[in-house]
Amino acid sequence: MSNSDKVKIALVSCGSEYAGVQKELESAASSLNAELVYPEMDVASLDTIGQEFGLEVASPDLRLMMARAKAVVEGVAEVDAVFVATCFRCAEAAIVRNEVRRYIFEDSGLPVISYSFTERTTAATLLTRMEALTTIAKSKHLLARENQEGLTAGIDSGSTTTKAVVMRDDEIIGEGWVPTIKVIESAEKALQQALDQADVNREDLQAIGTTGYGRFLIGDHFNADLMQEEITVNSKGAVYLAKTQQGDATVIDIGGMDNKAISVQDGIPGMFTMGGVCAGASGRFLEMTSKRLGVDITELGDLAIKGMQKNVEMNSYCIVFGIQSLVNSLAKGATPEDVAAAACHSVVEQIFEQQLQEVEVKEPLVLVGGSSLIAGVPKALEELLKIDVVVPPHSQHIGAVGAALLVSGFVDKE
Amino acid sequence: MAKIFIYPTNSLILSDLVERFGHKPLAMMEKIREKITTVGVDSPPINITPEDPKHGLKYAAVEVPAGVRGRMSIVGPQIDEAEAAIIVLDSASAFGCMGCARTNELTKFLARQRDIPRLEVKYPRTEEEGKDFVYQIAEFLKSLPKEDEE
Numbered sequence: 403m404s405n406s407d408k409v410k411i412a413l414v415s416c417g418s419e420y421a422g423v424q425k426e427l428e429s430a431a432s433s434l435n436a437e438l439v440y441p442e443m444d445v446a447s448l449d450t451i452g453q454e455f456g457l458e459v460a461s462p463d464l465r466l467m468m469a470r471a472k473a474v475v476e477g478v479a480e481v482d483a484v485f486v487a488t489c490f491r492c493a494e495a496a497i498v499r500n501e502v503r504r505y506i507f508e509d510s511g512l513p514v515i516s517y518s519f520t521e522r523t524t525a526a527t528l529l530t531r532m533e534a535l536t537t538i539a540k541s542k543h544l545l546a547r548e549n550q551e552g553l554t555a556g557i558d559s560g561s562t563t564t565k566a567v568v569m570r571d572d573e574i575i576g577e578g579w580v581p582t583i584k585v586i587e588s589a590e591k592a593l594q595q596a597l598d599q600a601d602v603n604r605e606d607l608q609a610i611g612t613t614g615y616g617r618f619l620i621g622d623h624f625n626a627d628l629m630q631e632e633i634t635v636n637s638k639g640a641v642y643l644a645k646t647q648q649g650d651a652t653v654i655d656i657g658g659m660d661n662k663a664i665s666v667q668d669g670i671p672g673m674f675t676m677g678g679v680c681a682g683a684s685g686r687f688l689e690m691t692s693k694r695l696g697v698d699i700t701e702l703g704d705l706a707i708k709g710m711q712k713n714v715e716m717n718s719y720c721i722v723f724g725i726q727s728l729v730n731s732l733a734k735g736a737t738p739e740d741v742a743a744a745a746c747h748s749v750v751e752q753i754f755e756q757q758l759q760e761v762e763v764k765e766p767l768v769l770v771g772g773s774s775l776i777a778g779v780p781k782a783l784e785e786l787l788k789i790d791v792v793v794p795p796h797s798q799h800i801g802a803v804g805a806a807l808l809v810s811g812f813v814d815k816e
Numbered sequence: 817m818a819k820i821f822i823y824p825t826n827s828l829i830l831s832d833l834v835e836r837f838g839h840k841p842l843a844m845m846e847k848i849r850e851k852i853t854t855v856g857v858d859s860p861p862i863n864i865t866p867e868d869p870k871h872g873l874k875y876a877a878v879e880v881p882a883g884v885r886g887r888m889s890i891v892g893p894q895i896d897e898a899e900a901a902i903i904v905l906d907s908a909s910a911f912g913c914m915g916c917a918r919t920n921e922l923t924k925f926l927a928r929q930r931d932i933p934r935l936e937v938k939y940p941r942t943e944e945e946g947k948d949f950v951y952q953i954a955e956f957l958k959s960l961p962k963e964d965e966e
Contacts, residue, residue: 417915420886422866425859448909460917462909489881494917521869521882 409436409536412479414470415487416463416495422521430528434536441479443469457501464498471502475509482539486516507673513538531676534633538671545670548647552608552813556805557589559616562658566592567802568600576600577799585616586623611809613801627812632801637664637671639804640768643794650764656773658685663757675760681721683752685773690725691745695738702742706778709739711747719752746778754786768792770800818960821898821927825891827912837957842894887919895926900933900960907939
């Protein structure tokens with residue numbers, strides 16, 4: 403890492419300053435004690451970099467991105483991580499964004515993430531992604547931990563549910579899972595469930611780690627030793643539970659509000675994408691489907707396994723119009739099994755189309771998050787990718803397990 | 817004195833040429849200067865806020881990327897205001913550059929849609945072409961009224 407205390411993130415973008423998001427990018431970085439830097443390059447190279455890079459595009463700012471990426475890879479710019487950003491809905495930029503990100507990651511080994519912005523992109527949206535970037539750049543020692551030690555708790559305050567686990571000496575001894583209503587109260591309940599099951603008093607906990615959307619709020623409330631975004635925590639938890647901490651792995655986390663696809667090497671996230679807030683590609687869509695079918699969410703998976711998604715015509719990925727398609731299919735005589743299968747297929751197909759194109763899928767593929775328990779989801783993913791999907795035990799508690807594991811680095815060894 | 821829209825919109829050479837012949841160049845630099853000196857707006861480096869791409873909706877639909885609309889919020893009103901236009905085609909990046917090919921296409925299109933005197937000239941690659949380039953621009957600028965005829 404560079405000498406400065408601040409994490410230096412190279413911003414490789416095509417005119418984010420014209421889209422009204424520059425301030426948000428700067429604000430997200432500064433809240434993480436990071437600074438955005440702009441790799442120096444020769445202006446004259448803009449006319450030749452396209453040919454050199456092998457991607458001849460019309461937009462000079464996209465060629466600027468390639469030139470800056472080259473400066474990063476060749477070490478002209480000393481940085482710790484790279485944030486690649488282009489406008490949402492620009493096809494030319496999407497091609498360059500993907501190739502530049504791949505080039506930087508493969509040729510420099512630096513952590514890199516890409517994002518497509520609109521004028522509505524806010525610092526809050528960027529924060530989790532940038533936090534993961536700075537953690538991978540700055541705190542690899544934290545992520546190198548492979549075993550849980552001592553007595554620790556992890557709490558994952560998600561958008562839909564709050565999960566907690568208590569771990570002792572590399573074993574999960576208590577679990578809690580409640581719907582997120584009031585963030586702190588829900589976290590209290592989840593933790594208490596886990597403590598009761600573990601038969602442990604809260605005062606005996608040696609360290610607490612928090613993650614998820616509410617991590618800062620509940621982290622302050624519980625005086626947590628670690629408050630960490632869910633990309634690094636969940637990927638760590640996933641490879642820990644799937645016992646694939648060494649070598650390559652791909653983690654897919656289908657959450658209540660967003661999805662993550664993370665390529666992991668030796669337990670440390672490499673390339674990752676985090677799906678935007680789209681209900682149609684999330685666990686919420688499956689929840690709505692189960693309500694419409696009049697079954698509990700826990701029964702949806704078994705239904706889906708018995709159904710054929712091809713029997714249902716889905717006209718939209720949208721949670722509103724997608725559900726309407728399902729309802730129309732029911733009216734035309736489709737079975738609830740087929741509808742359940744179509745819903746699982748729809749969620750998985752969106753993840754495949756929108757996220758897995760940006761992450762190189764390397765086996766084993768570990769599927770985590772509450773949706774992984776709906777049997778139709780891993781089945782649909784296996785069918786789509788034609789590979790085996792691993793759903794580790796406790797996959798719904800992945801964030802809490804990851805937090806309990808990572809925070810054990812803070813346990814005082816007497 | 818005529819208001820001359822120039823393309824590339826941030827070409828210092830073109831802007832200087834227009835001024836030398838007694839006209840007012842409508843260039844991006846001028847608008848950016850206005851933006852960065854606006855008191856109370858703190859959105860560095862060029863003070864384009866999320867509101868600007870929304871203003872750009874006058875020139876491009878919502879499915880057009882925010883970066884294009886943000887640029888158009890600056891360039892679009894200049895095209896509306898222009899009394900003549902000079903468009904330099906296929907120029908080198910160092911001559912002036914708006915960064916985004918889609919914005920370039922839309923900018924040239926909108927300038928061509930205006931019913932105003934317009935000169936389109938290829939960027940010179942040799943000294944001879946360079947002389948002809950300046951000559952064509954000079955003749956065009958001389959042909960425009962220098963003062964408001966009232």
